[in-house]
Amino acid sequence: MTASSPRPASPSWRGEPLSTVNESNAMRPAWFDAHLSTRDFERLRIVIERYAGIRMPDAKSTMLESRLRHRLRDLGIEDFGEYAALVLRSRPQDAEFVRFIDCVTTNKTDFFRERGHFDYLAQTTWPTLATELGAGLDRELVVWCAASSTGEEPYTLAMVLSEVAARTPGLRFRIIATDLSTEVLERAQRGVYTDAQVEPVPLHMRMKYLMRSKDRSQGLVRVTPALRSLVRFGRLNLVDDDWPVRERVDIIFCRNVFIYFDRKMQEAILRRFCRQLVPGGYVFLGHAEAINGHDVPLKSVGPTTYRTASTTNGVRA
Ligand SMILES: C[S@@+](CC[C@H](N)C(=O)[O-])C[C@H]1O[C@@H](n2cnc3c(N)ncnc32)[C@H](O)[C@@H]1O
Structure with a gap:
């Protein structure tokens, strides 16, 4: 504002309480009151299920409407019909898709x-893989x-695993981290969290693996560069x-995503996991995602913890 600009009127706090002010709907942008119709929900639901495998029961309609409303606002689109049409004519690589x-x-x-x-990983999984396959010692x-x-x-x-490595000379490991959402991947790569988010991290690990932001009042911490370098995001x-993970892996953590997939999709992904794993490799699923009668070559070894068939330890599906 220049020196000659008129001064803005100072805010007034007198008058009617907000709830009684006669707000005109005409003042609100169209997207604010837009409603996701059954037809548009159906059109979007099909795209989501086909592309991401995520089931969208009717009960999710309101959630979808509220999550997409800001896309209408940002794009200057007035209704969900127009937005659904935009999504339907987009290709998966297009920015809006x-x-x-x-x-x-x-x-x-x-x-x-x-x-x-994580206790099972440190106490059982890695020692077993190290003994049977030399994982972490003879190779990464x-x-x-x-x-x-x-x-x-x-x-x-x-x-x-860094804690295990600190007491196991020569242990080498690496983590591949993937997700469908680009937005969460960007946040993951930045590795910045609030104090409340890192509360579950034991104090001695917080001191080793997290750095406080210079401005302490922000209440933010960042994962140290050394720890970040152990994780590759994609x-x-x-x-x-086609999965861009070209190598065989020892352990797969795939937790709290299968709940969104139907059983056929779960089985198909689990079978592919088995091919991606070394013989005797481990799969960890979320606690609500137990494999019950799924037609997959995995054996339960703990709570939602599974192993593929192995040639060395006699584990058979
Ligand atoms: C509820 S979070 C679980 C995160 C973490 N695994 C955990 O247990 O705390 C589910 C994640 O799965 C991702 N996701 C959903 N569908 C996916 C798909 N088809 N392929 C890869 N990731 C997907 C979502 O983007 C989301 O970040």
Whole structure:
């Protein structure tokens, strides 16, 4: 504002309470009151299920409407019909399609979520793989975190394995972290979290693997460069025919994403996991995702923890 600009009127706090002010709907932009019709929900639901495998029961219509409303606002589109048409004529690599998919994914995650899996990893999984296959000692141990969201899960894996490495001279490991949503991957790569988010991280690990921001009042921490360097992030759609993970891995963490897939899709992905794993490799699923009667060559070895058939330890599906 220049010196000659008129001064803005100072705010007035007198008058009617807001609730009684006669707001005119005409003042509101059209997207504000737009409604996702059954037909448009149906059109978008089909795209989501085909592209991402994510089931969208009717009950999710309101959630989808609220998640997509800001796309209408940002694009200056007035109604969901126009937005659905835009999505339908987009190709998967188009910017709006990518944003659309970002909006429909649910990304809830935590550091040390379902903690028992990390204890099992440190105490049983890695020693077993080291003894049977030399994993981590004769060669690098490779862990794939297949729905990594904003990074809490792969960084937890990196912390836990770093602790093991600190008492196991020569242990080498690496983590591949993938997700469908580009937005969460960007946040994961930045590795910045609030104090509340890192609360589940044990204090001694917080001191080693997290750095406080210079401005302490922000209440933010960042994962150290050394820990970040152990995790490689990339975009991967589990439903795609081609996965850009070219190597065999020892362990797959794929937790709290199967709940969104139907059983046929779960089985297809689990069978592909088995081919991606070394013989005797491990799969960890979310606690609500137990394999029950699925037609897959995996054997249960703990709570939602599975192993592929192995030639060395007699594990058979
Ligand atoms: C609820 S979060 C779970 C995050 C983490 N695994 C955990 O357990 O805390 C589910 C994640 O799966 C991702 N996702 C959904 N559909 C996917 C797909 N088809 N391929 C890859 N990732 C997908 C979402 O973007 C989201 O980040």
